[in-house]
Amino acid sequence: MPASSLSLDTLAALGGPKAVSRKRPAWPCPSDEEIEAVAASLRQGREDWRYLCAAPKGGPGEALEERMKRELGVPFAIATAGGGPALHIACMASLQMGDEAITSPYSWGQTTSCILQAGGIPVFADIDPETLTLDPQKVEAKITPRTKAIVVVHIGGVPAELDALRTLADRHGLLLIEDCAQAQGSLYRGRPVGTFGDFGCFSMGSGKNLAAGEAGMVVMKDRALYEKALLAGMHPARTGAEVQDPERRAWIDSLIYTYRINAISAALAVKQLDRLDAMNAWRRRNVKALAERLAGVPGIRALKIPAHRDPAWHMAWWTFVPEDVPGVSRAQYVKALQAEGVPIAASYVGTPIHLRTVFQRKQYHFGHGYPWAAHPEGEKIQYRAGDCPVAERRCAEQDLHMLGSWAMQDVTPLLDEIAAAFRKVTAQLDKVREIRA
Template identity: 35%
Template sequence: MVKSDLLAIEGGEPVVPAGAHRRWPDIVPADHEAVRRVLDSGELWGAHGTEVTALQDEYARYSGAQYVLAVNSGTAALHCALVAAGVNAGDEVIVPAFSFVATPMSVLHAGARPVFCDIDPSTFNIDPREAEKLVTERTSAIMPVHMNGLPADMKALRDIAQRHGLAIIEDAAQAHGSTYLGEPVGTMGVAGAFSLNGAKNLSAGEGGLFVTNDEGVFTAARRLAIFGEDTPRPKAGEVRAFWSRGIGWNYRIHEITAALARSQLKRLDAYNAQARANAAVLTKGLAGIRGIIPPQVPDGLESSFFRYRVCFRPSEFGWEGSDTEFRDRFLFALRAEGVAVSTWQLHPLPAQPVFRRDRYQAWRPEVDQLPLKPWDPGQYPETTRILEQSFVLGPDQEPLQVQSEDVMARYVEAFEKIVHRMGSVLSAEYQPVRVTPPIPQEEL
């Protein structure tokens, strides 16, 4: 056996050479110039800052929304959307069991209760059939997440919302530029929320964008984001009233962040196009490999491919151990071959302690001493299975949208190499996935 036939974990040459990946965010001279422009202007803050106002106008044109409010995080945008849509304390909001914790956490910020729903394993998005079963007299909204940039089943969800008089708030944090039957995501419900976090396809370090087509909803969101105040731009001779009409936060975004987002927005379509081209290479190559299931995009939908989640079937390799050990062995072998791969989330959201106490509350030292209610993975079988039988290609620092198609072809080659010698992978020494900080066993 020549060395090139050996797995990297056996001493062979990695398929993907060191230095092959491009890092994210992709910072170009225009981004430097945008930041310098703000510093030179001396205008660094304010609800009506030049860069913030321009970003809102430009993203409105890009997203198709009539109103855009730039805020300091995607979580803030979700909070604004929930409150502005009329979600009240004590209400229930249906959310997927698979997402980032910001989705249900924003529901808690609004004083409501997140009700977790299982996902459709073919899309990783909330399952509308399961969602309708969870509707009660206290349900006021459904919050679909366009997971990995793939739009949720909005027709089915809108039908449910219409039947039960519910608001739809779209968590589009991962889905800039994605479309559902030609409609831009974020604009199909009462309101939508996007993230400008450094990992996202539209990256500005941190930040968020609230969007809506309803003027009243926009006004309510803007008040929440700026201390409960109305904040028209003062005319000559006028000063700010400092008159709060309700509870509000300081969710204002920084002028430098807005300037960087504007610069990146000019390249968003190109980044998304590269992500889709890379996803096509991966899907074509992985579809023919035994036991590997690439993500699918239903007809009429366009994904931003913020992440590319690959599923696998351990049973097809004769594996009789746990799914998580198989996953960890596979990950270990892929990383050794130079493939950028991660798990992202390891547990369904309802497993997290914040959602398992008798009442939701902010953390303080004594909170850790309160008992946790048990949670049942059997309530979310598809979410649990997917998280144990999948991983993500293209993690935050090395995502699809800035890689070459040659690197993607090498990814496929790495899969072929590993699957061909899966027996060695399953018998070799490996390093299990480690999390930090470690999760106490009694909390699992």
């Protein structure tokens, strides 16, 4: 387009000026108080090695566990090296080789890989289109005599339908494992997620709601499960002191992964917990404010989350509505907005998990065919396109996400600019159709 025909309204994708001039705040962003707390903890390490290594109890790792136990109202907690280790520990305590575990195809891969890591067979149930979390009816239809657990994820921070899943688990004698990696601070009927399952698994990785470098936590209510979890991932200095059951004591120092938390991350997490609620309150406010600004904008719609499920939005999901913008593809829509400076992206999940290579080839670290070969009918288990149509359509056509960890503070002026960019782009759909995506 010749420069002379460019105006303020010209789409940035076609050479015009950007509608969004403000930068997103940096994240992660430890506060001065948090940095000082870490430094003080390190200094204590000169006198007491537990401030440098969380193998035995007593240092910041235990302080973090005590704080989480108090805040969540649970009796047992194990601070871990990450959310992945927390999930793996939970699955090792719940599954044996060849056991089935039902999970969601719409997540970060580790919601599923923890099942495989423990030798379990992932069985996928579809999601609900409005909340993107496991549909309990679809879960029920997948239960077999070999099902031992449900691994449910609160994706993006949206709490799954926990009452129904808890009821199902109890009725069928299954363990319920909550992947709360993206949901620290999310509430279900006013109660924190992670306290409904037999295990609640959290991530405190640097992009999460609580950003402690690399860290995680698994919480439990049952002592036997706690002892099994300890044996799977904790140092004998701890298991020797804590595991009580004589049969389980025989397994001390036999099964362990080095999954304990780094004491430095623990010190950071303990201090940052002081401002988690305030940060999550900003997330909630910002997502609501953006939804209000985008209401009625063609091509995008907010999710419909029932009032008893209160997300502490780790990421905010939106739905692309092609019928609103005929002839405009999702790729064109996103490209036009990105060019304006809108922090929007399509398809966080990308390929639904059941359609990824590991399931198409049924090949994991154990070698071709394992762990499926440990299941009496493992050869018959197949993962096909069409198994989970809601998740598949969501990934292929509808996924959009906007607002991430950086939105844990007042970003109102940026939200106003984002809304203006949407208005600019959607007022010129004929031009958006010209964009090569």
